[in-house]
Amino acid sequence: MSPPGGIKIKVRNLSFAYKENTVLNDLSMDIAALAVTAVVGPSGQGKSTLLSIFNRLWEDIAGAHLRGRVHIHLNGDYQDIYHRSCALPALRRQVGMVFQIPNPLPMSIYKNVAFPLKLSGVSNKRQKRLAVERALKQAFLWDEVQDRLHEDARHLSGGQQQRLCIARALVLKPEVLLLDEPTSSLDAAATEIVEQLIMRLKKNCTIVMVSHDMAQVERVADYGLTLSGGRVVNK
Amino acid sequence: MAGTLTEKSVVLWAWLSGAVLTIAVGGLVGYVVVKGAGSLSLHLVFGDTAPLDAMLLRRQVFDGIFPAMLGTLALVGLSITIAVPIGVAAGIYMAEFATSRIKAVFGLFFDILAGIPSILVGLFGFSVAVFLHHRVSDRIMPCLLISALSLAFLVLPYLIRTTQVALESLPRQVRITAPALGATRLQTLFWVLLPQSLSGIVSGVILSIGRCAEDTAVIMLTGVVATAGVPTSVLANYEALPFFIYTISAQYADQAELMRGYGAAIVLLAICALLFILATLIRHRLADHLLYGVR
Amino acid sequence: MFRDQLVKVLFGGAAAFSVAVTLLIFGFMIVLGAPLIKDGAFLALFTDSWLPGQGQVGIAPMIVGTLVIAGLALAFSFPVSLGCAALISGLGRGPLPALLNRLVRFMTGIPTVVYGFAGIFLLVPIIREWASRGSGLCVLSAALLLSVLIAPTMILFFVDAFAAVPRSYLVAAKALGATAVQRFVHIMIPGAWRGLTSGVVLASGRAVGDTLIALMIAGNAAVLPESLMDPARTLTAHIALVVAADFDSLEFRTLFACGIVLYLCTTAMVILTRRIGSASEKRQWPAP
Numbered sequence: 001m002s003p004p005g006g007i008k009i010k011v012r013n014l015s016f017a018y019k020e021n022t023v024l025n026d027l028s029m030d031i032a033a034l035a036v037t038a039v040v041g042p043s044g045q046g047k048s049t050l051l052s053i054f055n056r057l058w059e060d061i062a063g064a065h066l067r068g069r070v071h072i073h074l075n076g077d078y079q080d081i082y083h084r085s086c087a088l089p090a091l092r093r094q095v096g097m098v099f100q101i102p103n104p105l106p107m108s109i110y111k112n113v114a115f116p117l118k119l120s121g122v123s124n125k126r127q128k129r130l131a132v133e134r135a136l137k138q139a140f141l142w143d144e145v146q147d148r149l150h151e152d153a154r155h156l157s158g159g160q161q162q163r164l165c166i167a168r169a170l171v172l173k174p175e176v177l178l179l180d181e182p183t184s185s186l187d188a189a190a191t192e193i194v195e196q197l198i199m200r201l202k203k204n205c206t207i208v209m210v211s212h213d214m215a216q217v218e219r220v221a222d223y224g225l226t227l228s229g230g231r232v233v234n235k
Numbered sequence: 236m237a238g239t240l241t242e243k244s245v246v247l248w249a250w251l252s253g254a255v256l257t258i259a260v261g262g263l264v265g266y267v268v269v270k271g272a273g274s275l276s277l278h279l280v281f282g283d284t285a286p287l288d289a290m291l292l293r294r295q296v297f298d299g300i301f302p303a304m305l306g307t308l309a310l311v312g313l314s315i316t317i318a319v320p321i322g323v324a325a326g327i328y329m330a331e332f333a334t335s336r337i338k339a340v341f342g343l344f345f346d347i348l349a350g351i352p353s354i355l356v357g358l359f360g361f362s363v364a365v366f367l368h369h370r371v372s373d374r375i376m377p378c379l380l381i382s383a384l385s386l387a388f389l390v391l392p393y394l395i396r397t398t399q400v401a402l403e404s405l406p407r408q409v410r411i412t413a414p415a416l417g418a419t420r421l422q423t424l425f426w427v428l429l430p431q432s433l434s435g436i437v438s439g440v441i442l443s444i445g446r447c448a449e450d451t452a453v454i455m456l457t458g459v460v461a462t463a464g465v466p467t468s469v470l471a472n473y474e475a476l477p478f479f480i481y482t483i484s485a486q487y488a489d490q491a492e493l494m495r496g497y498g499a500a501i502v503l504l505a506i507c508a509l510l511f512i513l514a515t516l517i518r519h520r521l522a523d524h525l526l527y528g529v530r
Numbered sequence: 531m532f533r534d535q536l537v538k539v540l541f542g543g544a545a546a547f548s549v550a551v552t553l554l555i556f557g558f559m560i561v562l563g564a565p566l567i568k569d570g571a572f573l574a575l576f577t578d579s580w581l582p583g584q585g586q587v588g589i590a591p592m593i594v595g596t597l598v599i600a601g602l603a604l605a606f607s608f609p610v611s612l613g614c615a616a617l618i619s620g621l622g623r624g625p626l627p628a629l630l631n632r633l634v635r636f637m638t639g640i641p642t643v644v645y646g647f648a649g650i651f652l653l654v655p656i657i658r659e660w661a662s663r664g665s666g667l668c669v670l671s672a673a674l675l676l677s678v679l680i681a682p683t684m685i686l687f688f689v690d691a692f693a694a695v696p697r698s699y700l701v702a703a704k705a706l707g708a709t710a711v712q713r714f715v716h717i718m719i720p721g722a723w724r725g726l727t728s729g730v731v732l733a734s735g736r737a738v739g740d741t742l743i744a745l746m747i748a749g750n751a752a753v754l755p756e757s758l759m760d761p762a763r764t765l766t767a768h769i770a771l772v773v774a775a776d777f778d779s780l781e782f783r784t785l786f787a788c789g790i791v792l793y794l795c796t797t798a799m800v801i802l803t804r805r806i807g808s809a810s811e812k813r814q815w816p817a818p
Contacts, residue, residue: 056706092707098703103698106721117705118716168706249621252613253630259678260637263648266793270651272553324544332538333545341549343804350796353741354766355789358773362562366778388551395548421534442639449641452741452766456773477643484650484746500644511639526585 002053003073007052008033008176008206010039010078011234014068016049023049024070029225033073034208040214041228047210048100049157050227051178054208055095056081056088074175093120096169100181102161104153109145113168114151120172131171139167139196166197170205177201180208183216195220247301271497279498287323295464298491300499302465306379306473308468310454311447313383314390319440322391326398326436331424349392357456360385360443364457377458380469385453390443397439403430434517441514445507519526537544556793563786575787580752587784591754593667595762598755599744600737602673607681615688622679622712631689637682646746649675654747661759665749667799670758675742680733687732691725692718699759728803731742735799737790741766 010032010170013024015213018206024048031037039047052058071078074094081091093116099176111176113132122128132149137144141163145156153164169177183191198207198220211217281289282299289296298303327336361380367375375381409431413423427437459478466473476499483496578588616622618631653675658666675751681720695718703713719726743765744750749761750771765788776782 037640055705056700060704089707089709092705097705099698103702105699105702105717115703119703119706119708119712142754165702172707221659242709245616245711245715246621248609249613249617253622253626254618255632256614256678256681257609257630259550260640261635263652263675263678264640266652267644267648296748321544321547324541325548328541328545333540341545343800344549344552346800346804347797348548348555348737350800351552351555352737352741352766352796353543354741354769355555355559355792358769359558359784361773362558388555391548391551394547395689406613419534421537424537434794445639451643452770455770462604477641480599480643480647481742481746484647496647502648503641504644507639508636508640515635 003033006033007031007232008073009208010069011053012069012071014053014066014070015060015226016046016053016066017064019063024053024227031206032223033206033209034202034204036137036202036209036220037221037223037225038044038217039208039210039225039227040212040217041109041226043208043212047227048180051097051180051208051210054081054176054178055092055097057092057097072176085175088220089119094174095176096171096174098162098165098173098182101185102165103156104156104164105232106160107153108150109153109156109164109174110149113171116168116172132167135167135171138170138197139163140193141167145217157190159186159193162190162194163197166194170201173203176208179207181210181212184212191216243265243457264504267500271494271501274494274498275501279502284423292465298495300476300479300495300502302304302463303413303474303476303499304502305458305465306463306475307477307499309473310386310475312384313379313469314439317383318387318390318394318443321387322394322443323398323436323440325348325391326395327402327424327429329395329399330402330430331420345395348388349396353389353450353452355441356385356389357453359388360453360457362369374470376470377456377472379458379466379473382454382459382470382473383443384458385457386450389450389453390446393446394439394443397442398432398436398442401435401439402428404435405431426450434520438514438518441517442512445510445514447506448510449477449503451481454478455481464499476506532553533776552767556790558643558731559789559793561590563783563790566780566783566787575784579754582609582781587780587793589765589768589784589788590767591623592763592768592788594702594754595744595748596738596764596766598762599669599672599676599748600734600766602669602758603737604730604734605732607677608675610677611681611684611729612688612726614685616714618685618689619692620719621710627752634682634685638686642740642742643677643746645679646742647746649743657759664759665761666747667747667761669748669755669760669762672744672762675747676737676743679740679743679795680736684729684733685716687725687729688722691722691729694725724806727806731799731803731806735796738795738799739766741770 006031010030011027014024015022027050039050041047049058053066054072056066058066066082070081072081072095073079077087105115106117108133113135114128117128117131122131123149132141133146136145141160144160145151145164153161156164162185166182180196183194184226186194195216198209201207202222209221211221256322277286278299280286280299280301282296282301283401284294284296284299287300288294289301314319329341332501361377364375364377364381403427410428413427418426437463454475456476458472459475460472461474461478462480463472463474470503480499480503483499486495487496542792560635574586575588576590576593578586578590580586580588580591612755614630614634618627618634622630649671653673655664656666657668657671658664659675661668661670680705699717699721700713708716744764745767748764748767750763750767752768753760755762769788772781772785
């Protein structure tokens with residue numbers, strides 16, 4: 001199952017433009033498997049855009065287009081994720097995303113984490129409970145919420161909400177996890193917990209993380225890419 | 236993937252609904268337009284009377300819809316003249332002067348007024364006419380004036396609400412600019428806020444005009460008749476397009492009359508369509524101004 | 531300063547006047563309908579049939595007529611309106627949904643009497659053929675036409691309610707692999723329920739309050755309809771028809787009873803809508 005040469009994502013000649021502005025220019029790079037790769041660079045240079053390329057979430061923006069190839073090693077094989085045969089919902093179950101500002105759905109904690117299971121048609125209650133518990137434990141949130149799983153998720157603190165979103169993204173066991181500045185809206189204590197958990201996660205999951213905090217990158221990342229002027233300047 | 240059949244059926248249902256609605260409306264409106272297209276001519280409007288004579292009121296029109304058109308025009312003109320000052324003033328009050336308690340209470344009443352079925356407004360108008368007839372003057376009967384008043388009551392809540400919303404939607408920057416330069420409340424209101432929200436207010440007025448033009452239930456009870464010639468006085472009966480259409484549909488003597496009915500329907504439809512498009516255009520210009528700041 | 535006060539009083543007066551009109555309308559109904567209570571005919575009003583020649587002036591058949599026609603119209607219109615709103619709010623691809631949106635908005639400007647006219651000459655014959663009995667002027671025809679009339683109200687309300695659902699929920703669901711239908715069912719509908727309910731209540735208000743369609747299409751027989759093909763009369767049509775009667779007669783007074791019923795009904799709906807609260811901040815005000 002391990003990708004040849006340990007490369008999880010292969011990007012070749014990727015160019016991305018939005019309404020006349022070229023955001024990414026002829027990018028080529030490899031993302032290592034089961035490691036944390038940080039994407040850094042000055043703001044507005046396309047870091048978040050790069051992440052959204054990997055789960056094709058940019059496609060609802062009008063006036064945006066993409067050229068080049070992106071292959072991700074999923075289910076034992078390299079897949080061209082922009083090929084017609086690639087189904088978006090299936091892709092997004094394998095390539096999860098956590099956003100800068102936590103976005104819990106207006107439901108209970110349990111239902112939030114169980115939501116992806118519902119979407120993919122899992123109906124077995126026991127299966128769901130086990131998966132939710134496992135995901136919450138992976139996100140270091142289980143101990144804090146196990147007694148109040150049916151409370152509204154929006155009542156959690158910022159740091160807890162973010163860990164909830166991470167748990168939710170993990171519940172279907174994605175092979176790749178995309179983190180868009182996951183700690184920038186959190187305080188120092190919450191940040192530390194999330195950083196610990198990221199480092200634990202990389203054992204099962206390839207992580208690509210956008211961060212503007214260089215110290216964080218030093219602490220957490222195995223590899224780094226600097227995105228500037230739409231190009232990569234390696235760490 | 237679980238539920239692809241459900242997925243597809245939901246999407247299918249959405250498309251089917253769109254198709255059903257489009258066919259229903261298209262069918263109904265299209266039928267009238269197609270059937271009546273042949274009757275569109277000066278003859279429809281003026282009958283056998285010469286157009287010039289009719290327009291200069293030298294001669295009566297008997298088989299044309301000219302009197303009904305004039306009647307509708309007079310009716311709408313009168314009711315809007317009554318309704319706009321009151322409605323816009325009330326709307327300004329609600330947006331700029333009312334406390335939140337008053338806003339809530341008055342707002343509830345305006346919503347209720349807006350929800351009252353038009354036939355009840357007509358019944359009210361009729362009752363007022365009878366009341367005045369008995370108590371004040373024998374000459375007062377259901378007539379153009381009573382109809383106009385009743386229609387004014389009908390569109391009043393709508394005018395109030397569109398004015399209120401137009402003013403309340405102005406962004407904060409617009410509101411604080413003039414006061415920051417020393418303008419009084421009134422000055423800000425009349426020199427800055429009203430001009431900026433004018434498009435919204437005007438589009439509300441135009442839609443009210445449309446509402447007055449198409450109403451049938453109110454005028455049925457307050458003075459419209461099938462044959463009255465051109466409106467001569469506000470205390471007299473009058474004709475109107477919507478009522479003409481209704482009467483024809485209930486009883487038409489011959490094919491010619493029926494065709495006049497179709498023609499009238501097209502004319503009324505055209506008037507309302509034009510007003511609607513006008514209101515939309517004006518409202519869109521409002522959006523531009525709001526987005527791009529002061530003119 | 532004085533100027534300020536003057537304007538405030540003047541404009542406030544306009545607002546107060548409008549409130550007064552609302553109360554006055556109700557007041558007139560009560561005062562003019564009061565004799566009915568005094569004459570002891572009040573309860574009979576709601577149970578008797580309408581046979582003025584025999585002294586019975588019950589408005590029960592009309593109440594039933596209103597409920598049946600409005601209820602049916604809502605039943606027909608709701609699924610279609612929800613489907614159209616779903617299509618416009620994201621379930622549909624391509625240029626057609628936006629065109630549908632425009633069409634729906636345009637529909638709000640179509641005069642009711644034109645719908646009625648088209649109904650008489652197009653729909654009624656079709657229904658007559660299809661049912662092969664009756665005249666076609668019946669509950670079914672009226673309900674069908676009415677459902678077309680109230681559809682724009684519902685659709686526009688629904689579309690606004692869907693638009694007000696916070697985008698972050700939709701993006702979250704999308705990133706988790708939810709399809710458009712799943713997002714619609716699990717996020718949009720639950721998120722917009724207030725607007726959906728308000729839309730339905732408002733549309734019912736319109737359905738109950740409409741006069742012309744019932745008057746032109748429903749046949750106006752003042753009896754309890756027993757099947758969809760039977761004619762019926764609504765409270766609104768009743769008012770339009772009986773107003774030609776003698777003003778001081780008992781028959782005429784029943785019009786005010788009809789008026790009170792209608793007034794209370796629509797007021798209750800307005801209060802209900804306010805309680806539910808609208809999903810969007812800037813409420814879409816339906817066309818008058």
